[in-house]
Amino acid sequence: DMPNEDFNFGPGSLGSQTLMQRRNAMAKIPTSRVDRLLSSMGYGSRKDMARMAKAGGITLDGDDLTDVTMRIPVTPDLPTRMEVDGEPLDPVAGMVILLNKPLGVTCSHKEEGGLVYDLLPKRWKLRDPALSTVGRLDKQTSGLLLLTDDGDLLHRVISPKRHVTKTYRAKLARPLDGTEGSLFASGELMLEGEEKPLAPARLEVVSPTEALLSVTEGRYHQVRRMFAATGNHVEDLHRERQGGLSLPDDLAPGQWKLLSAAEIASIFA
Structure with a gap:
């Protein structure tokens, strides 16, 4: 009988390349323990996450996730699959926020008085990597302000070579x-x-x-x-x-929105 070529996984075969591509793709996806991931996103300590999970406060793909020591792939679609305390998971690393900065608040983590970070969910102050403003607006300047935990993106936006x-x-x-x-x-x-x-x-x-x-x-x-x-x-x-990103007319002073991949790309358009 002639060999079935669909099962030919020898070197250089299509099947071999497909398996290799799949393994490489899987290898590039970072994984994390659930408690470590949620703690780095500001939801609380690892002990807090264990208590929340036991109380049914964490779900993944619609099922209660009770073992927070398990490792899961940290994929971009995780916020659509995981809920924490009844709410969709915050975006994982690479979050970009557009804030309509009001007058009287400062682009700083440490100065006294109102800070732009006070306008965001409290847990976001605890994220690691930390959120930073993309450049600054002074206290008496209002309008479009970007914040992100993506250091590479931040530097691309403010780089003089990019002419944004x-x-x-x-x-x-x-x-x-x-x-x-x-x-x-x-x-x-x-x-x-x-x-x-x-x-x-x-x-x-x-x-x-x-x-x-x-x-x-x-x-x-x-x-x-x-x-x-x-x-x-x-x-x-x-x-x-x-860049190519405008402040939305319906975003009132002090309000913010998460940017989509397309909106982030428009900055450089």
Whole structure:
């Protein structure tokens, strides 16, 4: 009889390659003990997770998960399969949050007063890796602020080499004089106390005392200092856009949303 080629798993065969690909794919998926995973996501200590599991507070694929020492694959679809205390699991590592930052809160973990992290679920302060803001908005600047636990993504967004544009709406104390657009676009504007001129920026006039300014750098108080260099003063500053991502109209100050993979990709569009 002729051999059945469907069962030919010799070297170089299609079957051999398929098995190898499957093994490689499985090897790339990280695994974690349930208690360790949930603890790193801020849900509580490992003992807390064991108590919650015994009380039926953790489910996986619709079934109670009582043994928190078991290892499970940490796949992106885990939040659709696992519930903790009756709620879907938070996103695993790689979470990106868009926050409409209100006035009066600070992009810091340690400063006194209101912090942007106070606007998020309390457990997220305990995540490891920790959540960090992608750049900063000062206390008196509102609008689009990204936060993530993905260090690589954070550095890609803020890297000067990526030229990710940030667009601000500035309301000014005095009317524009008409020279600002060409000055900001020239690439020759030098801010006080600095030795390198600013990269070209784009100004769009909205009204005599209001403009949209798009910059690719993130120097200290850059937008305010740019208008100060023209003899004007920014009274109100709001970030509306970062890269190809805009602040949603229905996201009120202090509210946040988790970004999808497509929305994250749009930052670099």
